[in-house]
Structures are given as C-alpha cells and as structure tokens.
Amino acid sequence: MANTILSNGVRNNLLTLQQTTAQQGVIQNRLATGRKVNSAIDNPVNYFTSVSLNDRSSQLTNLLDGISNGIQTIQAASKGIDGITKLVQSLQSTIKQAQADAAQxxxxxxxxxxxxxxxxxxxxxxxxxxxxxxxxxxxxxxxxxxxxxxxxxxxxxxxxxxxxxxxxxxxxxxxxxxxxxxxxxxxxxxxxxxxxxxxxxxxxxxxxxxxxxxxxxxxxxxxxxxxxxxxxxxxxxxxxxxxxxxxxxxxxxxxxxxxxSTITSSNITSAVRSNLIDQFNDLRDKIDDLAKDSSYNGINLLSGDRLSIVFNEKTGRNQTRLDIQGSTITADNLGIPRAINTQLAGFINFQNDMDLEKATAALTGSLSSLKSLASTLGSNLSVAQTRQDFTKELANVLTTGAGNLVLADPNEEGASLLALNTRQQLSQTALSLANQADQGVLRLFG
Structure with a gap:
C-alpha cells in the first residue's frame, strides 16, 4: 500500500493541530486536578520542594493537638490555683472571726x-x-x-x-x-x-x-x-x-x-473559737482535695507532675519544647498548720491570740506563694499560646508556599485553554484551506 503523501501546507497545519490538542490536554488536566505540577516529570524542583513543605506543615499541624492539650493542662492548674486562693482567703476570714472573739x-x-x-x-x-x-x-x-x-x-x-x-x-x-x-x-x-x-x-x-x-x-x-x-x-x-x-x-x-499582786491567769477556752476550729480544718482539707482534682489528661501540675510541650518537628538538641515542672500543693506545703484547742508545737492554738497572729502571717505567706505560682503558670501559658498561634500561622505559610509551587491558576489556565481552542479552530480552518488549495491544483489536470 502506497504511503499517502501530504502537501507541506497540510502537514504543517496538521502538526499545529496536534500540538494544540496536546496543550489542551495538559491545561485540561491542570484544571481538573487544580495543579500545574502533578509529578516530578512536570517540574522536579517545584514538585519535591512542595512535598517537603507540605510534609513539614503536616507535622506542625499534628503538633497542635499536643500544644492544645498542654495549654489545657496549664489552664486546669491555673483554675486550681484560683480555687485554692479563695480557700486560703476563707481561712483568713475564719482567723479574723476568731480574732474578733479575742477580747473575752x-x-x-x-x-x-x-x-x-x-x-x-x-x-x-x-x-x-x-x-x-x-x-x-x-x-x-x-x-x-x-x-x-x-x-x-x-x-x-x-x-x-x-x-x-x-x-x-x-x-x-x-x-x-x-x-x-x-x-x-x-x-x-x-x-x-x-x-x-x-x-x-x-x-x-x-x-x-x-x-x-x-x-x-x-x-x-x-x-x-x-x-x-x-x-x-x-x-x-x-x-x-x-x-x-x-x-x-x-x-x-x-x-x-x-x-x-501578780496576775496569774489560766488559759481561757472560748466556745466561739472552738466551733471555728472545725470550720478552719475543713477548709484546710479542701485545699488538698482541690489540688488533687486539678489534673487534665492525666497530668496534674499541682501534684508535682511534669509537662512537656513540643513546638517543632525536630528531635534531639534541635527540638524546641517547653518543660514545666509542677509543684505539690498541699496545706502543709503552704505552711498552714491544723487548728486545735490547746498549745502544741506545729499546730494553731485557736485559743491563743499570738498563734492566731502567726496563722495570719502564714496565710499571707501562702497567698504570696500561690500568687507567685500563678504568675509562673501564666507566663508559661502565654508562651504556649503564642507558640500555638505561631505554629498555626507557620503551617499555613508552608502550605501556601507549597501551593504556590504546584497549584494552577484557574484564571490563567482558563484563558490559555480558551486561546488554544481559538487556535485549534483557526488551525482547522487553515488545514481546510490548504486541503482545498491542493484539490484546486488537481482539478487543472481533470
């Protein structure tokens, strides 16, 4: 079978149509996938850079859950400190009631x-x-x-x-x-x-x-x-x-x-103060209970637990993290002794004005300690929240950067496809004209 011989004009127009069709296929694929680089073949540098950026963004996004849990753990401890502070203030009120009964x-x-x-x-x-x-x-x-x-x-x-x-x-x-x-x-x-x-x-x-x-x-x-x-x-x-x-x-x-003429007086027991002893000791016990209940996800910074919040995807010395060592908060550790009705070392004698004054000073010291701890927790919370916001923004920057390398611009690709469609139509017209010209020559020999 003899090969069909096409004229030069027809062949050029046919080649142009084939190229246009191929380009249309590429652009249609970009519009369908939304990406201008779908594999390393399209653009190896952009493709692998985008993969790396997306991987890091994904790792940082995964860390956000841990950061969020860490923030909630700190907030749980902070709420515990607030509650304990109110209990200590109630203890101060009890002491004041006892002191008001001092005259008798x-x-x-x-x-x-x-x-x-x-x-x-x-x-x-x-x-x-x-x-x-x-x-x-x-x-x-x-x-x-x-x-x-x-x-x-x-x-x-x-x-x-x-x-x-x-x-x-x-x-x-x-x-x-x-x-x-x-x-x-x-x-x-x-x-x-x-x-x-x-x-x-x-x-x-x-x-x-x-x-x-x-x-x-x-x-x-x-x-x-x-x-x-x-x-x-x-x-x-x-x-x-x-x-x-x-x-x-x-x-x-x-x-x-x-x-x-020497005044000699025995200790006097006040019923009012005796009744306040149970109230004081009950409030004191509630401090221990509240501290024990200030945990989140199994970690309690008021029971001496340690919290580690990881901020980046690296390991070893290059890893960025926040380590918070909790404190064991108890009434004893805050320097708040139990109350009794007699004089005994290590206890508050509610019948003794001097002991009540010492208890007032001890409670003031306890509030100072709680305030200091709350300040430390607040500082750590601020760091964790700042890093949480930074991680979110950085992950977004990485994802956006990866997209800039491989994602297609719908407007640009749409305009290109429209231009190719026009070119295809013109090429088809040119091919038809070239073919008609060849037929016109043949008719001269008919």
Missing part, C-alpha cells in the same frame, strides 16, 4: 479606783483623765493626796526614799523586765506607757479610773510592780518580787505587795 479570751486584772467622784467634780474631768494625770508620788509623801482644781494629786509614794520603779511581765515563755526613774512629775500615764513598751500586755485606765493590765494573748500572764531607791538598772526581778509596797497602784487588798 485575754486575761485582764484591774486594780482599785485611782480617782473618785469628788475629784471629778472639782477638776471637771472624767475618772479616767483624773487617774491618768495623777502623780505617782511626792517627796516625803506618807499618804495619797486627792486631785484639786489646781493640783493633779498623787498616789502616796514617797519619791524621796523610792526614786525608781520596776515591773516584770511573763506571758507564756516570754518575760519582760524594765525599770525607770521616779520623779516628782511621773504620772500614772507614764507608768501605762512604760508597761505598754513591753509589747506583751496592754496597760490602760478604764472609765472607772482603774488601772488595767490585759494580756494580748490567752496565755497565762504574770505581772508584778514595785518601787525602791536603787538605780533603775538595779531594780530587777528581786525587788519586783515583793520587797516594796504597791498599794498606791490600788490592786486588790490581797495585793499588798508585788509578791502577791
């Missing part, structure tokens, strides 16, 4: 009246003010002198032979001793101020004109007062023990001297 638990002893109604009438002062303004004594005094309109009066101590005074205070295991000079101008107010310098008791003159010595805690309080002619530094416990009369201070008749 402080041992107090009042002496006799240092002023009378006749003195208030002549001086136009209250019993309290008359008593505070009275002098301790006067040179050569043998008996007390009443206040007048022009004189404050005195308590009858001979300041010629008794030039100094001293007192001794014992509260629990704490003792305070002091002495000071007596002068012609020393008043009851001065005595009150000297006693108050001890910090262990409170001395005051009440509205009845009586000198009171009150303990600041509910522990046993012992108080003694004496006068003598030795120097202030020499009047110590020996003279306070009973060698000098203190009848001028007007404690009870049985208190004829310092040796028998």
């Amino acid at each position: 638990n402080r041992p107090t002893k009042a002496g006799g009246a240092l002023a009378n109604a006749a003195e208030t009438a002549v001086t136009s002062k209250s019993l309290k003010d008359v008593a505070l303004d009275k002098l301790i004594g006067a040179p050569g005094a043998a008996a007390p002198a009443a206040a007048t309109a022009t004189s404050p009066g005195h308590l009858g101590i001979n300041t010629t032979t008794n030039t100094n005074a001293a007192f001794s205070i014992t509260v629990g295991s704490d003792t305070y001793e002091a002495s000071f000079a007596l002068t012609a101008t020393t008043t009851v107010r001065d005595i009150v101020n000297e006693i108050n310098k001890s910090g262990l008791v409170t001395a005051f003159v009440d509205e009845k004109g009586q000198l009171n010595v009150k303990g600041k805690g509910s522990q046993t309080v012992e108080f003694g007062f004496g006068v003598g002619n030795a120097g202030p530094a020499a009047i110590t416990a020996a003279q306070v023990a009973g060698t000098n009369s203190n009848t001028a201070i007007n404690f009870a008749a049985a208190d004829a001297d310092v040796g028998t």
Whole structure:
C-alpha cells in the first residue's frame, strides 16, 4: 500500500493541530486536578520542594493537638490555683472571726479606783483623765493626796526614799523586765506607757479610773510592780518580787505587795473559737482535695507532675519544647498548720491570740506563694499560646508556599485553554484551506 503523501501546507497545519490538542490536554488536566505540577516529570524542583513543605506543615499541624492539650493542662492548674486562693482567703476570714472573739479570751486584772467622784467634780474631768494625770508620788509623801482644781494629786509614794520603779511581765515563755526613774512629775500615764513598751500586755485606765493590765494573748500572764531607791538598772526581778509596797497602784487588798499582786491567769477556752476550729480544718482539707482534682489528661501540675510541650518537628538538641515542672500543693506545703484547742508545737492554738497572729502571717505567706505560682503558670501559658498561634500561622505559610509551587491558576489556565481552542479552530480552518488549495491544483489536470 502506497504511503499517502501530504502537501507541506497540510502537514504543517496538521502538526499545529496536534500540538494544540496536546496543550489542551495538559491545561485540561491542570484544571481538573487544580495543579500545574502533578509529578516530578512536570517540574522536579517545584514538585519535591512542595512535598517537603507540605510534609513539614503536616507535622506542625499534628503538633497542635499536643500544644492544645498542654495549654489545657496549664489552664486546669491555673483554675486550681484560683480555687485554692479563695480557700486560703476563707481561712483568713475564719482567723479574723476568731480574732474578733479575742477580747473575752485575754486575761485582764484591774486594780482599785485611782480617782473618785469628788475629784471629778472639782477638776471637771472624767475618772479616767483624773487617774491618768495623777502623780505617782511626792517627796516625803506618807499618804495619797486627792486631785484639786489646781493640783493633779498623787498616789502616796514617797519619791524621796523610792526614786525608781520596776515591773516584770511573763506571758507564756516570754518575760519582760524594765525599770525607770521616779520623779516628782511621773504620772500614772507614764507608768501605762512604760508597761505598754513591753509589747506583751496592754496597760490602760478604764472609765472607772482603774488601772488595767490585759494580756494580748490567752496565755497565762504574770505581772508584778514595785518601787525602791536603787538605780533603775538595779531594780530587777528581786525587788519586783515583793520587797516594796504597791498599794498606791490600788490592786486588790490581797495585793499588798508585788509578791502577791501578780496576775496569774489560766488559759481561757472560748466556745466561739472552738466551733471555728472545725470550720478552719475543713477548709484546710479542701485545699488538698482541690489540688488533687486539678489534673487534665492525666497530668496534674499541682501534684508535682511534669509537662512537656513540643513546638517543632525536630528531635534531639534541635527540638524546641517547653518543660514545666509542677509543684505539690498541699496545706502543709503552704505552711498552714491544723487548728486545735490547746498549745502544741506545729499546730494553731485557736485559743491563743499570738498563734492566731502567726496563722495570719502564714496565710499571707501562702497567698504570696500561690500568687507567685500563678504568675509562673501564666507566663508559661502565654508562651504556649503564642507558640500555638505561631505554629498555626507557620503551617499555613508552608502550605501556601507549597501551593504556590504546584497549584494552577484557574484564571490563567482558563484563558490559555480558551486561546488554544481559538487556535485549534483557526488551525482547522487553515488545514481546510490548504486541503482545498491542493484539490484546486488537481482539478487543472481533470
């Protein structure tokens, strides 16, 4: 069979049609798949770069679940800290209620009246003010002198032979001793101020004109007062023990001297405080319970667990991660002792004002510790959330970059296909014209 011989014009137009059809097929495939690079054959550099970028994007996306779990774990611990803080604040409230009941638990002893109604009438002062303004004594005094309109009066101590005074205070295991000079101008107010310098008791003159010595805690309080002619530094416990009369201070008749004027009080039990003990201990136990329940997905940063959040797809030294070592939060670790009704080391004696003050300081310290821990958790949470947002954005950048290398532009490909369709039509017309031209030549020989 003889080969068909095509003219040059027909062959060129036919070749153009074949090329156009092939290009149409490529563009139609791009539009169908949405990709301009579907295999390494299309563009090896873009193809393998896109695969690498997509792989990394996929790995980072997979890490987002771990980051999200880590964030929730930190938030669970943070919520636990918030709850424990509220419990500690409730403990503070309980302590304040106990302290509000303190007055009836402080041992107090009042002496006799240092002023009378006749003195208030002549001086136009209250019993309290008359008593505070009275002098301790006067040179050569043998008996007390009443206040007048022009004189404050005195308590009858001979300041010629008794030039100094001293007192001794014992509260629990704490003792305070002091002495000071007596002068012609020393008043009851001065005595009150000297006693108050001890910090262990409170001395005051009440509205009845009586000198009171009150303990600041509910522990046993012992108080003694004496006068003598030795120097202030020499009047110590020996003279306070009973060698000098203190009848001028007007404690009870049985208190004829310092040796028998000592206040001795036993611990006083308050029913109100006793009832608050159970409330305090119950709140304290709830701290431990709340800390144990602050876990997420099996990790509890308030029970000493460790949390690791991985931020990149690498391993070994190149891996980026956030390691958070949790703390074991318990009432004991926060320095909050249990409350009891008696004095015992390591516990809060709710009947003791000083123990309550120490408990207040301990709770304040606990809040500071919780605040510090909350700050640390907040800082770590901020880091984790920042890295979460960064990872999302980076994964999007990688995916977009990979797409830019291999994805087809529908508008561009559509325009190209339209141009090829037009070219195909023109090529078909040109082929037809070339074929007609060949037939016209043949007709010349017909």
